[in-house]
Amino acid sequence: MRYFWTFFWTFILIHMVTYVVSSMIGVGYDFSTANILGIAVTILILIVPALLPNGPVEKTDH
Incomplete structure (x- = not known):
């Protein structure tokens, strides 16, 4: 379910950003570009947390 909601909200937000940016630069809105x-x-959002370490960092005193 987490993956679905991540895709859902990312999909909607990217479409909004694509619409606003295309309006600002004066080109037509392209649905397929927003999908891609x-x-x-x-x-990218699903891969980045897998690459980050989730353990605590050891303190090293000098």
């Missing part, structure tokens, strides 16, 4: 970006950002 939404999928790419979702994958």
